[in-house]
Amino acid sequence: MGGSRSTVIGRPRGFDTDEALERAMRVFWEQGYEGSSLTDLTGAMGITKTSMYAAFGNKEQLFRKVLQRYADGPAGYFDDALEQPTARAATEALLRGAVRTSTLPGKFAGCLTIQGALPACDGNRPAHDALVQFRNEAVERLEQRFRRAVDSGDLPGDAAPRRLARYVMALAFGIPVHAANGLGRAELDEIVDQVMISWPRVS
Amino acid sequence: MGGSRSTVIGRPRGFDTDEALERAMRVFWEQGYEGSSLTDLTGAMGITKTSMYAAFGNKEQLFRKVLQRYADGPAGYFDDALEQPTARAATEALLRGAVRTSTLPGKFAGCLTIQGALPACDGNRPAHDALVQFRNEAVERLEQRFRRAVDSGDLPGDAAPRRLARYVMALAFGIPVHAANGLGRAELDEIVDQVMISWPRVS
DNA sequence: CCTGTTCTGTACCGAGGGGTACGCTCGTGG
DNA sequence: CCACGAGCGTACCCCTCGGTACAGAACAGG
Numbered sequence: 112m113g114g115s116r117s118t119v120i121g122r123p124r125g126f127d128t129d130e131a132l133e134r135a136m137r138v139f140w141e142q143g144y145e146g147s148s149l150t151d152l153t154g155a156m157g158i159t160k161t162s163m164y165a166a167f168g169n170k171e172q173l174f175r176k177v178l179q180r181y182a183d184g185p186a187g188y189f190d191d192a193l194e195q196p197t198a199r200a201a202t203e204a205l206l207r208g209a210v211r212t213s214t215l216p217g218k219f220a221g222c223l224t225i226q227g228a229l230p231a232c233d234g235n236r237p238a239h240d241a242l243v244q245f246r247n248e249a250v251e252r253l254e255q256r257f258r259r260a261v262d263s264g265d266l267p268g269d270a271a272p273r274r275l276a277r278y279v280m281a282l283a284f285g286i287p288v289h290a291a292n293g294l295g296r297a298e299l300d301e302i303v304d305q306v307m308i309s310w311p312r313v314s
Numbered sequence: 315m316g317g318s319r320s321t322v323i324g325r326p327r328g329f330d331t332d333e334a335l336e337r338a339m340r341v342f343w344e345q346g347y348e349g350s351s352l353t354d355l356t357g358a359m360g361i362t363k364t365s366m367y368a369a370f371g372n373k374e375q376l377f378r379k380v381l382q383r384y385a386d387g388p389a390g391y392f393d394d395a396l397e398q399p400t401a402r403a404a405t406e407a408l409l410r411g412a413v414r415t416s417t418l419p420g421k422f423a424g425c426l427t428i429q430g431a432l433p434a435c436d437g438n439r440p441a442h443d444a445l446v447q448f449r450n451e452a453v454e455r456l457e458q459r460f461r462r463a464v465d466s467g468d469l470p471g472d473a474a475p476r477r478l479a480r481y482v483m484a485l486a487f488g489i490p491v492h493a494a495n496g497l498g499r500a501e502l503d504e505i506v507d508q509v510m511i512s513w514p515r516v517s
Numbered sequence: 518c519c520t521g522t523t524c525t526g527t528a529c530c531g532a533g534g535g536g537t538a539c540g541c542t543c544g545t546g547g
Numbered sequence: 548c549c550a551c552g553a554g555c556g557t558a559c560c561c562c563t564c565g566g567t568a569c570a571g572a573a574c575a576g577g
Contacts, residue, residue: 121523122573145348146435149565159526160566166524170565221432229429229494232349234565243495250495271508277492277501278508284491285484291432292446292453298480305474305481309512324553325543352535362556363536369554373535437534 128166131156136177136184140219144174144228144238171237174227178241181223185212189249198260199310202279205253206306209283210299213290222287250280270311282306331369334359339380339387343422347377347431347441374440377430381444384426388415396455401463402513405482408456409509412486413502416493425490453483473514485509 134155138147149170153163167173182189188208195201213222224245228238257272259265266272286299337358341350352373356366370376385392391411398404416425427448431441460475462468469475489502 119523120521120575122525124524125573141433142435143348143433145346146433146438148563150563151435161527162525164566225491226432229424229432229491230344230346230349232345232354235349246491246495271504274504274508277497278505281488281492281505282484283488285486285488288428288432288449288487289480289484292449294480301474301477302481302484305477309514311512322553323545323551325545325555327554328543351533353533364557365555367536 124162124166126156126158126162131158131163131166132173132176132180135173136180136223137219139174139177139227140181140221140223143226144235145232174238175241178223178227178245182245185215186222186224188212189252193252193256198257198266198275199307201253201256201260202310203303203307205279206282206286206303207300209286210290210296210303213287214294214296214299220287220293221291225284225287226291246280246284249283250276253280267311275311279306327365327369329359329361329365334361334366334369335379335383338376339383339426340422342377342380342430343384343424343426346429347438348435377441378444381426381430381448385448388418389425389427391415392452392455396459401460401469401478402510404456404459404463405513406506406510408482409485409489409506410503412489413493413499413506416490417499417502423490423496424494428487428490429494449483449487452486453479456483470514478514482509 134157135152138152138155142151149160149163152170152173153160156163158166163173167176188211189205192201192204192208195204209222213220224242227242228235229242231239254273254276257266257270257275261268261270261272266275282302286302289299289302337360338355341355341358345354352363352366355373355376356363359366361369366376370379391414392408395404395407395411398407412425416423427445430445431438432445434442457476457479460469460473460478464471464473464475469478485505489505492502492505
């Protein structure tokens with residue numbers, strides 16, 4: 112089983128799927144799921160609709176693959192942040208990562224997971240649900256990180272990990288909205304400064 | 315001048331524009347600008363497309379009127395909050411208002427000004443721009459409220475009103491996203507508790 | 518060369534989008 | 548009671564949507 116056939120049969124693919132996914136990600140990022148038509152997507156990807164369907168399935172599955180790529184790429188700061196030695200450092204890394212990703216050059220203001228499909232209407236229910244799950248998993252992972260911090264004495268014993276995680280994630284959700292409003296990296300970093308000033312101390 | 319002609323000529327309107335706007339607001343709220351088709355809207359309003367165009371202009375103008383109604387109604391907590399005696403009370407009232415409006419009964423989770431049209435694509439540029447302006451005005455008004463608080467000694471002299479306003483508004487933007495993720499009123503209020511614990515004190 | 522297999526390009530599908538033309542209905546004023 | 552003027556309903560406009568059928572093009576193996 113699973114013996115990968117090294118010999119490829121049939122006509123070889125005429126484009127790089129990774130590059131195509133990258134371009135699709137940018138379109139979804141800028142315009143959201145509903146706002147991105149297949150014409151927009153395939154135009155940016157440099158392929159035809161037929162090739163896109165053969166390679167990725169359909170628009171919804173393309174979006175899921177883009178979301179996975181987003182998690183591994185632009186949103187990779189999240190995993191890195193959780194590995195910081197202290198809860199405080201994790202929070203700061205998370206928020207500064209959100210700032211950086213929300214203010215990449217080239218009119219990508221905001222965050223794919225926020226503006227991808229916030230409202231739930233008929234056409235985008237799958238994309239919407241996928242993003243809800245994505246965001247909720249992030250909250251939960253941060254909560255577990257804080258729980259460990261409480262156990263290890265890194266956070267005060269009376270700190271509520273779940274509440275704290277939701278608080279931090281509320282900021283992580285709000286920062287991309289500020290970015291969509293036009294705020295730049297320096298201004299958003301000031302918000303993070305403000306957050307860190309009031310971060311709960313151990314003693 | 316402007317003696318309003320009390321005598322109305324022509325066939326009278328067969329529906330209540332206020333009621334129709336209210337219903338349109340709910341549709342836009344749930345489904346966003348792009349996700350709300352004219353069929354959805356007029357269906358909920360109980361009128362035909364023709365009546366809607368005659369009464370409100372077109373979809374974009376309808377959205378603007380809905381946005382105005384939203385500001386006067388569900389988002390009215392914002393004006394009330396700014397009139398609170400202290401910056402602290404204003405912040406708490408603002409955030410608790412955001413929580414309440416984001417968790418109204420009947421699957422209206424979230425905030426019209428956030429999920430109405432976050433990404434900017436071809437079709438919804440006007441709605442998107444209107445919401446950007448709406449949100450930025452809110453930030454600015456809160457900043458001015460905080461500036462007054464610093465002048466009057468209500469906030470510490472070293473507090474940065476603009477930074478503080480952006481910080482609070484980041485939370486006000488993030489809370490509706492949490493609501494869209496499924497969090498309830500009690501859970502969101504806990505986030506506000508967390509914010510208020512660390513609010514800067516005068517001395 | 519031919520066969521098998523996969524990708525590509527064109528041309529097309531039904532459905533639904535926002536928006537409108539036009540005749541009908543309902544009220545007022547003469 | 549009749550003309551007027553505005554709201555209403557139907558039926559339709561063109562366009563774009565996501566998705567597909569089908570024939571041709573490019574590779575491997577024989």
